[in-house]
Amino acid sequence: MAAQPRDGARSRAERAALDLFTSRGFEHVTSDEVADSAGISRRTFFRYFATKADAVWGDFAGHVARLEQLLTATGDAGPVLATVCAAYVEVNDYPDAELPLLRERMQLILAEPALLAHSQLRFAEVDLVVARYVARRTGDTPTALVPRLVAATTRAAATTAFEAWLTDARTPLTQYLHQAFDEMAAGFPGLRR
Amino acid sequence: MAAQPRDGARSRAERAALDLFTSRGFEHVTSDEVADSAGISRRTFFRYFATKADAVWGDFAGHVARLEQLLTATGDAGPVLATVCAAYVEVNDYPDAELPLLRERMQLILAEPALLAHSQLRFAEVDLVVARYVARRTGDTPTALVPRLVAATTRAAATTAFEAWLTDARTPLTQYLHQAFDEMAAGFPGLRR
DNA sequence: ACGGTAATGGCACCCGGTGCCACCGACAAC
DNA sequence: GTTGTCGGTGGCACCGGGTGCCATTACCGT
Numbered sequence: 001m002a003a004q005p006r007d008g009a010r011s012r013a014e015r016a017a018l019d020l021f022t023s024r025g026f027e028h029v030t031s032d033e034v035a036d037s038a039g040i041s042r043r044t045f046f047r048y049f050a051t052k053a054d055a056v057w058g059d060f061a062g063h064v065a066r067l068e069q070l071l072t073a074t075g076d077a078g079p080v081l082a083t084v085c086a087a088y089v090e091v092n093d094y095p096d097a098e099l100p101l102l103r104e105r106m107q108l109i110l111a112e113p114a115l116l117a118h119s120q121l122r123f124a125e126v127d128l129v130v131a132r133y134v135a136r137r138t139g140d141t142p143t144a145l146v147p148r149l150v151a152a153t154t155r156a157a158a159t160t161a162f163e164a165w166l167t168d169a170r171t172p173l174t175q176y177l178h179q180a181f182d183e184m185a186a187g188f189p190g191l192r193r
Numbered sequence: 194m195a196a197q198p199r200d201g202a203r204s205r206a207e208r209a210a211l212d213l214f215t216s217r218g219f220e221h222v223t224s225d226e227v228a229d230s231a232g233i234s235r236r237t238f239f240r241y242f243a244t245k246a247d248a249v250w251g252d253f254a255g256h257v258a259r260l261e262q263l264l265t266a267t268g269d270a271g272p273v274l275a276t277v278c279a280a281y282v283e284v285n286d287y288p289d290a291e292l293p294l295l296r297e298r299m300q301l302i303l304a305e306p307a308l309l310a311h312s313q314l315r316f317a318e319v320d321l322v323v324a325r326y327v328a329r330r331t332g333d334t335p336t337a338l339v340p341r342l343v344a345a346t347t348r349a350a351a352t353t354a355f356e357a358w359l360t361d362a363r364t365p366l367t368q369y370l371h372q373a374f375d376e377m378a379a380g381f382p383g384l385r386r
Numbered sequence: 387a388c389g390g391t392a393a394t395g396g397c398a399c400c401c402g403g404t405g406c407c408a409c410c411g412a413c414a415a416c
Numbered sequence: 417g418t419t420g421t422c423g424g425t426g427g428c429a430c431c432g433g434g435t436g437c438c439a440t441t442a443c444c445g446t
Binding site for chain 4: 030031032042043046050051052
Binding site: 081155160167 | 272310311313339349350352356357376385386
């Protein structure tokens with residue numbers, strides 16, 4: 001049993017990382033401990049994950065790919081901003097069974113300083129996808145102000161929705177997302193005064 | 194001559210860091226090199242700056258403090274969102290003489306992955322200040338959705354304005370900031386289609 | 387059984403960051 | 417001037433994340 005990432009070694013490492021980071025804090029757990037706990041060597045751990053921080057992200061690349069697919073699939077129908085927001089909502093509409101895992105991940109990512117810093121690099125991938133879509137719709141370059149602006153602000157709104165969901169999970173995540181996007185798209189109507 | 198951060202050692206270190214990082218890339222410069230170049234020891238470098246990344250931020254804490262002062266000074270006059278945006282514009286209205294330095298800093302921070310990641314931690318200080326102000330105006334807690342949302346999105350817009358300014362400095366920074374905030378506050382009117 | 391291929395793990399190394407301590411220059415008291 | 421204190425300094429050893437290199441191991445097709 002070699003030639004493929006052996007057994008469930010990779011997922012064992014992800015679980016071990018999540019558990020250890022959650023219980024003792026990201027900084028107070030060494031990569032050795034995670035590796036040991038997953039039954040692999042430190043060297044192998046760093047072949048699965050580019051950095052210690054990457055061990056908490058699961059299949060984030062797939063997540064981004066799904067978002068991109070959603071956006072390209074909609075073609076040029078409907079308003080641009082609403083399409084982006086809808087895609088965000090849909091790609092984050094997790095089945096109930098996955099919610100605890102999602103909570104654990106996001107709690108770590110948004111509450112642990114080192115992971116929050118690292119998140120910027122992963123979220124930049126999302127921004128790029130969104131900016132490219134907006135640019136395609138508006139005829140701008142992806143580096144023009146509006147495409148970048150839409151990418152940055154919608155992502156900020158989505159992240160904020162996650163934060164709100166983490167502090168109070170009685171309301172479903174998608175509802176927080178809708179609320180955040182609606183506020184933003186309407187130009188924060190409650191703050192006109 | 195000791196008892197104060199000796200001579201201009203700290204500012205020499207900042208200059209050395211900026212120069213070296215810009216010319217050779219953040220990751221390819223060791224903290225030893227920066228320290229040597231500033232005529233101090235590595236140990237002393239890390240007493241001036243908590244991390245290698247902090248050496249590029251200048252007096253960012255003062256920057257945040259000025260933003261906070263601006264916000265508390267305005268009292269409860271004028272619409273909330275507009276006040277936040279105006280404060281952002283004003284605090285980033287640098288005299289011409291400082292623009293080259295600002296460019297160098299922001300270019301590094303936004304283009305070097307390690308520095309971009311680190312920036313999240315510094316920008317979180319800004320978000321906190323803004324969220325507190327909005328919360329005070331709306332009667333919410335600073336961790337409620339709307340205060341956090343305003344903080345996150347305005348900061349995202351400001352960062353985007355900086356990016357645009359970096360790619361084309363023919364237009365002044367404040368104008369990019371206005372443009373970004375206006376787009377956002379109006380709910381991206383150009384993207385309704 | 388055999389050779390190729392790929393995952394693995396050990397090792398040495400680099401670098402960022404820290405705790406500890408010895409040193410030294412400034413200054414005050416006497 | 418001597419003494420003592422104080423604070424910035426720098427050397428040193430150490431830890432932990434991350435990497436290059438290489439030998440080993442396990443699977444696979446033939």
